[in-house]
Amino acid sequence: MRPASYIIIGCLCLCLFKGQKLLAQHARIELFPEEIVMGQHGRLIIEIEAPSEGTVILPGINDIETVDIEMIRYGAPDTLHKDGQLVSLRQNHVITAWKEGYFPLTPLVFKHIAKGDTTIFESRAALLKVQGVDVDMAEQYKDIRPIMRIPIGLRELIPWLLLILGLALLLFFLFRWLRNRKPAEAEESIWEKPDVPAHIAAISSLETLRRKQLWQAGKTKQYHSELTTILRLYMHKRFDINALEMTTSEIMQLLDRKLDKQSHGVKAREILEMADLVKFAKHQPGPEKHEWALETALDFVRNTIPAYHADEQAGHASFAEPLKKNTDAG
Secondary structure, eight states: OOHHHHHHHHHHHHHHHHHHHHTOOEEEEEEESSEEETTOOEEEEEEEEEESSSEEEOOOHHHHOOSSEEEEEOOOOEEEEETTTEEEEEEEEEEEESSSEEEEEOOOEEEEEETTEEEEEEOOOEEEEEEOOOOOTTSOOOOOOOOOOOOOOHHHHHHHHHHHHHHHHHHHHHHHHHHHOOOOOOOOOGGGOTTSOHHHHHHHHHHHHHHHTTGGGTOHHHHHHHHHHHHHHHHHHHHOOOGGGSOHHHHHHHHHHHOSOHHHHHHHHHHHHHHHHHHHSOOOOOHHHHHHHHHHHHHHHHHTOOHHHHHHHHHHHHHHHHHHHHHHHO
């Protein structure tokens, strides 16, 4: 082989060697400082160079942390491109240790993936020296410092001030609403109206009871209870008998003294006694008895109207009769 051929082959090999050297991957780790005191923070600097084409996979926290070396802050990688062919990555982590001694940091493994090929490379090992804290055993022990109170600023006070203001406004409007609110007035009963005669109140109440149709709906006890209550209220307002607080026999003793015709008292007694049987003995009278009780109560009220009210009603009736005739004739 000619000497020129050796020269050409050597140049080609040198070019290939340089190309591979330029495009090779390598990593370096550095501890700064390499010696710390227990609990002091140190920095772990990682520098990587790899071809820009492809992806570099960095070691994770679990790969850096050991039993003795603790990761305080994991730094994000900074990327720097060189000549469009190489990429330089740099990470700055914060570490510490809590024991005295020498703690090795094993080589970190990196991967470079390009065009489906994976290249694995690693850094050199590093050694972290941790010194203990010098304690003078002869010196008298001192207690820890008391807790420092941080003064409260406006930023912390604003939420509380807004909350107090909101509660104050809520209480103000609630108090104002309660003060201005008018209590719902209960509808005045017809029995409480002094200008309504007893017989008018009784007849009106009995007709209202008829329209309720209580016994038709199976509410027999309620029907007779309301019926006797109306009668007792009428006796109280008409004869000044406290009938609501008396038994049937007590009512009748007083009523017989005030009535001229005993037949009216007999009808009232029959109504009250039948109601007592329904309320206390669970007696179930027939439909005709229910109607009889209400009609008898109406007759009792009409037959015991005071004379001056009876004359007024008669006068109204006599006046209404000619008026009705004239209207019919017209």
